[in-house]
Amino acid sequence: MKATVWAGRNSVEVQSVPDPTIVNDRDAIVRITSTAICGSDLHIYDGYIPTVKHGDILGHEFMGEVVEVGKAVTNLAVGDRVVVPFPIACGACSACERDLFSLCENSNPNAGIAEKFMGHSPAGLFGYSHMLGGFAGGQAEYARVPFADIGPLKIEGDLSDEQVLFLSDILPTGYMGAEMCDIKPGDVVAVWGVGPVGLFSVLSAFLLGASKVIAIDRVPYRLELAAEKGAIPINFANTSVLEELSHLTGGRGPDHCIDAVGMEARNGSTVVDAYDRVKQAARLETERPHALREAAMSCRNGGTISIVGVYGGLMDKFPIGAVMNRSLTIKTGQCHVQRYMRPLLERIRNGDIDPTFLISHRLQLDDAPRGYEIFKHKQDNCTKVILNP
Amino acid sequence: MSKSAAPATARLAKGLGAASLGLGLGELLAPAKVAALAGLDHSDRSRPVIRVLGLRECAHAAALLFGPSRLVWTRVAGDALDLALLVGAHANSGPGRRRRGATSAVALAGIAAVDLYTALRATGSGGRHTNGSPHRSLRAAVTVRRSPEDVYRFWRELENLPSFMHHLQSVTQSGDRSHWVANVPIGRSIGWDAQITDDEPDKRIVWQSLSGSAVEHSGSVEFTPTVDALGTEVRVTMSYRLPGGALGKAAATAFGESPEQQVHDDLRRFKQIVETGQVMRSAGSPHGTAAYRQMHQQPAQPTSGEKEAKR
Numbered sequence A: 001m002k003a004t005v006w007a008g009r010n011s012v013e014v015q016s017v018p019d020p021t022i023v024n025d026r027d028a029i030v031r032i033t034s035t036a037i038c039g040s041d042l043h044i045y046d047g048y049i050p051t052v053k054h055g056d057i058l059g060h061e062f063m064g065e066v067v068e069v070g071k072a073v074t075n076l077a078v079g080d081r082v083v084v085p086f087p088i089a090c091g092a093c094s095a096c097e098r099d100l101f102s103l104c105e106n107s108n109p110n111a112g113i114a115e116k117f118m119g120h121s122p123a124g125l126f127g128y129s130h131m132l133g134g135f136a137g138g139q140a141e142y143a144r145v146p147f148a149d150i151g152p153l154k155i156e157g158d159l160s161d162e163q164v165l166f167l168s169d170i171l172p173t174g175y176m177g178a179e180m181c182d183i184k185p186g187d188v189v190a191v192w193g194v195g196p197v198g199l200f201s202v203l204s205a206f207l208l209g210a211s212k213v214i215a216i217d218r219v220p221y222r223l224e225l226a227a228e229k230g231a232i233p234i235n236f237a238n239t240s241v242l243e244e245l246s247h248l249t250g251g252r253g254p255d256h257c258i259d260a261v262g263m264e265a266r267n268g269s270t271v272v273d274a275y276d277r278v279k280q281a282a283r284l285e286t287e288r289p290h291a292l293r294e295a296a297m298s299c300r301n302g303g304t305i306s307i308v309g310v311y312g313g314l315m316d317k318f319p320i321g322a323v324m325n326r327s328l329t330i331k332t333g334q335c336h337v338q339r340y341m342r343p344l345l346e347r348i349r350n351g352d353i354d355p356t357f358l359i360s361h362r363l364q365l366d367d368a369p370r371g372y373e374i375f376k377h378k379q380d381n382c383t384k385v386i387l388n389p
Numbered sequence B: 001m002s003k004s005a006a007p008a009t010a011r012l013a014k015g016l017g018a019a020s021l022g023l024g025l026g027e028l029l030a031p032a033k034v035a036a037l038a039g040l041d042h043s044d045r046s047r048p049v050i051r052v053l054g055l056r057e058c059a060h061a062a063a064l065l066f067g068p069s070r071l072v073w074t075r076v077a078g079d080a081l082d083l084a085l086l087v088g089a090h091a092n093s094g095p096g097r098r099r100r101g102a103t104s105a106v107a108l109a110g111i112a113a114v115d116l117y118t119a120l121r122a123t124g125s126g127g128r129h130t131n132g133s134p135h136r137s138l139r140a141a142v143t144v145r146r147s148p149e150d151v152y153r154f155w156r157e158l159e160n161l162p163s164f165m166h167h168l169q170s171v172t173q174s175g176d177r178s179h180w181v182a183n184v185p186i187g188r189s190i191g192w193d194a195q196i197t198d199d200e201p202d203k204r205i206v207w208q209s210l211s212g213s214a215v216e217h218s219g220s221v222e223f224t225p226t227v228d229a230l231g232t233e234v235r236v237t238m239s240y241r242l243p244g245g246a247l248g249k250a251a252a253t254a255f256g257e258s259p260e261q262q263v264h265d266d267l268r269r270f271k272q273i274v275e276t277g278q279v280m281r282s283a284g285s286p287h288g289t290a291a292y293r294q295m296h297q298q299p300a301q302p303t304s305g306e307k308e309a310k311r
Helices: A039-044 A111-118 A159-167 A170-179 A196-207 A220-228 A241-248 A272-280 A290-298 A321-326 A338-349 A365-376 B005-029 B031-036 B044-066 B069-090 B096-125 B146-157 B158-164 B247-252 B259-276 B291-294
Strands: A002-006 A010-017 A028-036 A059-071 A081-084 A142-145 A187-190 A212-217 A231-237 A255-260 A305-309 A328-330 A363-365 A385-388 B136-144 B170-172 B177-183 B187-199 B206-208 B218-223 B232-241
Touching: A002 A365, A010 A365, A028 A081, A028 A159, A039 A255, A039 A365, A059 A142, A059 A159, A081 A159, A081 B170, A111 B259, A159 A170, A159 A338, A170 A196, A170 A305, A170 A338, A170 B044, A196 A212, A196 A220, A196 A255, A212 A220, A212 A241, A212 B136, A231 A241, A231 B146, A241 A290, A255 A272, A272 A290, A290 A305, B005 B031, B005 B069, B005 B096, B031 B044, B044 B069, B044 B218, B069 B096, B069 B247, B136 B259, B146 B218, B146 B232, B146 B259, B158 B170, B158 B206, B158 B259, B187 B218, B187 B247, B232 B259
Parallel strands: A187 A212, A187 A255, A212 A231, A255 A305, A305 A328, A363 A385
Antiparallel strands: A002 A010, A028 A059, A028 A142, A028 A385, A059 A081, B136 B232, B170 B177, B177 B187, B187 B206, B206 B218, B218 B232
16 A cells, blocks of 8 residues: 655655554544644654654554454454554553543553653654554555544544544544643633644633633734734734734733643744754753643633643753742643544534634645645645545 | 671772872872883873873762772773873884883773772672672562452462563462463573462562572562552562673663563563553564563554564
8 A cells, every 4th residue: 555654754655555554453444534743743754753663654643444353353344444543552451541641551562762851651652653553644545444343433424524533633622732721611711722723722712701812923814814813913923912912811821821832932032042952962851842832831820731732851941930929820731532533423413613714735645745845835725635545 | 798798899889999098199290200111102292191181080989988989980990091192192203112002001991890800790789689689689560450359369379470570481389389481581481489478468479489480589479459459559569680790681681671671671571461451562572561572663653464463
């Protein structure tokens, strides 16, 4: 089959690789009909995620048709249409029992590596480094889906791929970002980074009762899109974010701050930007946490910082004093996708959310390298790339 | 290592500390004489370097005379530096000097060997797992979402052990005796007989190899209900004597078979089997959780054929 593999920093290739096979009894094989490039794939593309190897198949947002099931999979049949959540979860451990699917205790065969980096291991993920399992990803023609009796969401009826594909990651992730804020009617929410996840956080914050949502980015067409969805845009390339947030909130600061940027943030100040770029390039830190620093400094006393942007390891110069002395709450996590798929599918069905507005590019799988380039460099007003194998 | 070894190691370390003090004072007070002895140019350049080295020796002395024995590792590092400096200094010197330099190098290497020996002894006797006994003992724990009854029953069926203890080939029970066969790192297998010495249903199993076995091994596993009564805390303690002693241990670790890691991996697989009915495998780790494999990952893409997935 054809698959998108990592070929080193700033390079992916579509290669011919063996077809996947059933390895465990609870596996299924899915023929992929639609898959997408995620912003977090760009962290791998840029070379900042540890334990990614040459030849790893990337991709964790995918859906398709079941073509084979293992002996122990009784809820799926060949021919079923499914969306696959990006965390792999067993459904039986105490984390899964508590709906913390991205912390499944049994799905990461390389938990030992993750423990060295992070103390304890989270769940295995599709196509996202060996530390997180060494699983082949979904930017391919086929994928092996472990614990297929737990994760995949069967899609019945006439919903199109484009309507439901984002249930695999970015829609639940953006939603969880807003949900973790515990928004009360009238609250003000600020969202750093209005890429796909940030835009879904904007939509979700309104759905959950925010009176005002502020979108912070430096890419004009993304800010326009956020404004179309009702957010107040701030372009940090030419505005002081802290000043503007203070002004917009009558000096209080936003009640809730969502970081949908993560480890490769940019800073409006060239000097500050360069400082963290150098440290990250020299591997003295793995993060450039500009968004998170701003969130901590601007958040209202007693407010919430919700982190859904991906961080990899260690960061410097985090204003923990602001967090402690001002009683801020930090909530974060890889999205527990399985928890949100069904309710969000309902919201798509009843018209609360239409995720298709996000898609700017529909490419063939063979064009994956071009997809990565235009998404990374925000060319051609790229908001989201879908690949069709 | 026997229990009397620790004081002997300490005496050795203190002796080396005294030697450091002597050499350090010599280097500080009479650098020219030291340079001549080592076959070095008696130049203005070497004198300050030797004085600095003298200061360093005095630091070793202070560390060893007043600190714990394992600080002898600082001497090992110093030896490496000294050898490098000596080789560097003699790179462009004449044949006569070079001979004296070679003699110095041999002497330095001898000292380095003594330092290394002491350092290894000091680390061994101060290690976390040895407790000064001839056996290594280690422990690991995992929480499983099953009742103590279920977990006990699975473990007590000793034939189940090889399904999650990958170094075991088989265990066969007959009465309270059992025969164990294990894979050893380089191909062959090794067998021994063991006996259950304590068996408290749903609480604890203790076993020990019979005297005269090739492998001296004992262990216990305890099952404690979690506070919410939905799961079981499993705690394993094992002690054994490895063939080849410390050297065998080092070799095994180099092959990714560190016993500590093995027990952790065993428990991880145990949890996977009890909770999910399978050992999780991925393209990068086709054999499932295993320390060796974690260090030697295949690319995360399917392999051709099923053979890789079978062990």
